[in-house]
Amino acid sequence: MQKNMNHIPLSKQLKISCESCSLSDLCLPRGLSLKEMEELDDHIERPRNFDQNCQIYQPGDKFIGFYAVRSGGVKTYLTKKTGEQQILGFHLPGEVFGLDGLENSKQRCYATTLDNTSYCILPYEKLDALCETMPELRHQICHLLGHEMNCDHSHLLLLGQQTAHERLATFLLSISSRFKRRGFSATSFMLPMSRHDIAGYLGIAVETVSRLFKSFQEKDIVKINRKQVDILDMGKLNEMVANCEETD
Amino acid sequence: MQKNMNHIPLSKQLKISCESCSLSDLCLPRGLSLKEMEELDDHIERPRNFDQNCQIYQPGDKFIGFYAVRSGGVKTYLTKKTGEQQILGFHLPGEVFGLDGLENSKQRCYATTLDNTSYCILPYEKLDALCETMPELRHQICHLLGHEMNCDHSHLLLLGQQTAHERLATFLLSISSRFKRRGFSATSFMLPMSRHDIAGYLGIAVETVSRLFKSFQEKDIVKINRKQVDILDMGKLNEMVANCEETD
DNA sequence: TATGACACTTGATCCATGTCATTGAATGGG
DNA sequence: CCCATTCAATGACATGGATCAAGTGTCATA
Structure with a gap:
């Protein structure tokens, strides 16, 4: 069973909706009603393909919103001035990254593709506005943020102990x-x-x-x-x- | 200049409001209008005092809401089965902790006082409800979550590199x-x-x-x-x- | 003041990992 | 298809910190 969309031409990919996405129950739309999902759907920027080793964003870039991986993979990392990279996370299809921009509306780390990769963008302003009327989306976002934080905490335990x-x-x-x-x-x-x-x-x-x-x-x-x-x-x-x- | 409230009797502390709190511009109310602050204020559980070395919560405890330190200090940590603690953060007056409960409505780490400590509780359900009508509060919470995440990332860089x-x-x-x-x-x-x-x-x-x-x-x-x-x-x-x- | 518990310091030793250097294997471009 | 380049594996060696074991200071209690 081929679950990812690697080999579907770009023109078709542009028509993909959360509803039809095989990853939607792993991703942000999880737990939303069909109606809510459609409403969210209208605001999502549909995936583009990127080669291996492309920089998606870097520190200082304007924070646009959350990124959801559709296929391929992404690493986020910080660097020392001497060049060493501390990888903060690997992000596989169905997973979300880019939350590092929440603090100051600027990205704080680097995000780079590991492979041929496509992703969706969920613009933050739109999400925020939808949150006003969609409590479920609010909860889903909080759940997501909490999850990311807990992953980081496990990672801290790993590195420290x-x-x-x-x-x-x-x-x-x-x-x-x-x-x-x-x-x-x-x-x-x-x-x-x-x-x-x-x-x-x-x-x-x-x-x-x-x-x-x-x-x-x-x-x-x-x-x-x-x-x-x-x-x-x-x-x-x-x-x-x-x-x-x-x-x- | 004595800025914390350590030595004010409990009866007086109960009257403390965000508005009169010297830490309010460092804490969650920052950026809220006076009216918004008053509205938030009504829902905050006012601080109690705890001795040094008191467990505030531990993994599995029900997630109530965010905790804001008023005086003293708190450490949050995870442990290995063999007992070693990985401290995730130290939380000083004006700083918020407890976000580890966001993922599953259960706390995921330990929180323990470092000293004689008092704190406020901002119940999550109330905050969530207020978010519907207070965009500024929504932004302030996202800012806070982003900040915590970025602190964890710096901590990862420290431990890893x-x-x-x-x-x-x-x-x-x-x-x-x-x-x-x-x-x-x-x-x-x-x-x-x-x-x-x-x-x-x-x-x-x-x-x-x-x-x-x-x-x-x-x-x-x-x-x-x-x-x-x-x-x-x-x-x-x-x-x-x-x-x-x-x-x- | 004595006593015990605990936190901190200090020294001696050891080892898990880092660093450096070399080789081999895979990959991509012309 | 070949060459250049990058990536991975491996060996030899060095070392930053961990571990173990005393020793010292500090505070609380009687």
Whole structure:
């Protein structure tokens, strides 16, 4: 089952509506009534395609609204003056990014495509206006913001308290569950990002990522071939992060 | 000039309104008209006092609303199963916390007082309802959420890419500027948190915090006496973080 | 003043990761 | 198809901080 729209020509993509989008139940429209969805729909800028490695925005750019990934993938990151990137998040189809512009109406980080990528833009002014009459949309947006914040918090726990082994295991499990959520295999998938980006997300060196992948393979936990990942032993992977999850 | 309300008896505190609160221009009411502020005011639960080391909420607790610190200080944190705390943020008077409950109407982290502390509660349901008719409040809340998110992002950059020296320097500058914002000295202040908590925030060991404080003193950058901090050379401190700030 | 609990400091040691250098594998352009 | 370039893997080595183990200062209580 081909779920993304990679190979549909641009002319057709322009007609895509939230209602017909296979990702709509993962994205902002989730929980809205049909009527509400249609109303929202009118204000969404429809997706365009971008090559790999395109800058979508950078610090200082005017904040337009939220971005929803349709296909491909996006990384958001901050940089040190010396050039090192701290990846803040990877954004896969159905996921939203760009919230870093909310504070000052200016983007605060970089957003770059990982791959051939298309996305929708949900203009903030329109969303804000719709919020006045659509309590469900208000709640959905708050839910989204809360979710992003909680993801960042988990990421802080990872960077502050986890070993390199634990970080990589956590990362693989996160990607796996996000593929699963979209209806794809949780155990066999292609990583959309480079080793460099993985290292930047996990706060470790590229070489360490390589060595850890090797070590995971030797323990028969995963099989790695370039970007292709096959998780052989989900149990062991879960064990590795058993001490990392905060108590509920 | 005594700006906080620590020593005013509870009976008087109950009469405190946003309008008369010296922190209101740092807190959620900022930017609201007098009329709007009064309307908001009616729904705010007025502060109570708590001892040091009181748990305000913990993961799983029902999300009531946003918390605004009036006096004292609060830390929010996640824990590993093995007990290590990753401090997510320190919250000083005029600052808001508790947003971690937005995703699922349940708090996701712990919030604990650092000191004798009082705070206000802004019930979420009331805020949400007011948002329908008060666009300024909507914007103020979005601004707040965006700000929190950007703070978390800076914190991610710190944990992922900065050396221990840089982390501590960044930390001191952050506390300093937040004291200044409230009208206090930017160069002489008492840290409201323990070494252990500083270590937990910076993702380093307590021993490293001690050693770095010593090293900073030997370079005549600061003078440290237990919790009392005097910044002697703000220039040097800024130099230490010169490479850490993301480009604008 | 004595006593215990706790927070902080300090020193010695060790190791998980970073850094540097090299090689090999994949990819893209002409 | 070849060459140039980027990306990934691997080995050798270095080191920033963690860990472990005392020691010291501070505060509360009796």
